[in-house]
Amino acid sequence: AAQVSVDFIPCKLHTHVIFSFYLVLNRSAISLVWLKNRVVSSNNRACGVVSRFRRLRRIYPRIAGDLRCMGKSEVSEEMDTIGGRRRGASNHQAEDQALDQIAKEAEARLAARRQARAEAREIRMKEIERQQKEADENADRIYDIYTSTPDGVGRTSRVNSSLNSSRLSASNSYQSSRRSSEDSLEETASLRDVRSELREVEDKFRKAMVGNAQLDNEKAAAVYQVELYKDRYEELEEEHNQLQREQKEKCRQLEQMKRDYVRLQQDLAAALAALAERDRLIEEQGLVIVGGETSSSATESDEDDDKGGGEKKGKDKHKKALVSSDMAKLLDSVGHGSLDVRLKKLAAERNELQDELRHVKLELEEERAKSNRSGSxxxxxxxxQREANKQLGDYKFKLQKAEQDVSTLQATVARLDGQVARYKSAAETSEKNEDELKVERRKLQREVCAQ
Structure with missing residues (x-):
């Protein structure tokens, strides 16, 4: 009976220690799982709030762009009119302020949740540490009780064994005492092993708990990083779509420029053909281009215009005209200079002839009066009278011829002015088209080099 009691007590204590240890482990595991679930749920909620806020921030520019691109009628319907004044800008400002307020509130809620989660984590860690300390104290207390129990049991067993040894033989008492000492040594060794295993399990539990916390943090960081990558992917996709739209627009512009370039080339070829036809007609009709010569005064005025930036005025002063060969000879006989100068000289000669004719008429009248008075x-x-009539006829003929020449020259000048205006407009159009073609060619060359 003593032997049975000695063997039964260590087994019972060992079972109690293991059972208490497993209870502690079970509670710790349950609390750890609960903590993990709470952390994961809070992280998911925070990530959801962040993703919704970012999605709202991405969607808002589109909504604002759509509102700005709406027609005047739709915008006017949505605007509030107060005293006949539209409030479109105030609506946009109100929307901006509302979205800013929503964003600020979302950030504040997210910060509050993060702070609450951090405080909850600290509280749970403190609670877990407290529970671990209590478990360690309970284990140490149980171990102390267990280590103190075998001495008393050994003493009672030794008393019982001494009583029984008095009844039994000496050999049996010796064997029983030897067996009890060996059992006590084995139990002490097993308790030490259990305690070392308990320490190892506690260390493993702490390491596992720390590892789980680290894994939870890493998981939250990974989820947040995934959300960031998703947002970045959406932004890159939007940028890619925008670049594709810009590329299509550039391609359309390039095709339009190519068509404009071909059209301008055709216009230039037509203008060159018109100039060649003009030169051919001039040669066939035997006309001569006169004008364009610069006199000293014209040169000085051109220099002044060049200094002042009046190149068009300088060009307008040197007009050219198409005249027949006879008219060209007549203009050459007048002298050198521009067409306007020659016409002015002809007009001055006509005026001089008219003045001379008037003087001759006056002299003739005076001579007639003298002859009448003198009675010669x-x-x-x-x-x-015959001589005077002859001179008068000559002067009249010269005057008529000069008037005819002047009228002919004036008609020619008017006709040539119209031709010069047409040719000048055609030349300016051709120069403008040529400049545009050069600019378009440079742009196309730059675009081709860039591609």
Whole structure:
């Protein structure tokens, strides 16, 4: 009976220690799982809030762009009119302020949740540490009780064994005492092993708990990183779509520029053909281009215009005209200079001839009056009259010829001014088209080099 009691007590204590240890482990595992679930749920909620906020922040520019691109009628319907004044800008400002307020509130809620999660984590860690300390104290207390129990049991067993040894033989008492000492040594060794195993399990439990916390943190960071990658992917996709739209627009512009370039080339070829036809007609009709010569005064005025930036005025002063060869000879006989200068000289000569004719008429009248007063010979008077009439006829003929020349020159100048205006407009159009073609060619060359 003593032997049975000695063997039964260590087994019972050992079972109690293991059972208490497993209870502690079970509670710790349950608390750890609960903590993990709470952390994961809070992380998921925080990530959901962040993703919704970012999605709202991405969607808002589109909504604002759509609102700005709406027609005037739709915008006017949505605007509030107060005293006949539209409030479109105030609506946009109100929307901006509302979205900013929503974003600020979301950030504040997210920060509060993070702070609450951190505080909860600290509280749970403190609670777990407290539970671990209590478990360690309970284990140490149980171990102390267990280590103190075998001495008393050994003493009672030794008393019982001494009583029984008095009844039994000496050999049996010796064997029983030897067996009890061996059992006590084995139990002490097993308790030490259990305690070392308990320490190892506790260390493993702490390491596992720390590892689980680290894994939870890493999981939350990974989820947050995944959300960031998703947002970045969406942004890159939007940028890619925008670049594709820009590329299509550039391609359309390039095709339009190519068509414009071909059209301008055709216009240039038509203008060159018109200039060649003009030169051919001039040669066939035997016309001569006059004008364009610069006199000293014209040169000085051109220099002044060049200094002042008046290149067009300088060009307008040197007009050219198409005249026949006879008219060209007549203009050459007048002298050198521009067409306007020559016409002015012809007009001055005509005025001089008219003045001379008037003077001759006056002289003739005076001579007639003198002849009438003096009563000279009729034959002399007739000669004088004949000579005067002859001179008068010559002057009239010259005057008529000069008037005809002047009228012809004026008509020619008017006709040539119209031709010059047409040719000048055609030349300016051709120069403008040529400049545009050069600019378009440079742009196309730069785009081709860039591609």
């Amino acid at each position: 010979n009729p034959a002399d008077l007739e000669d004088i």
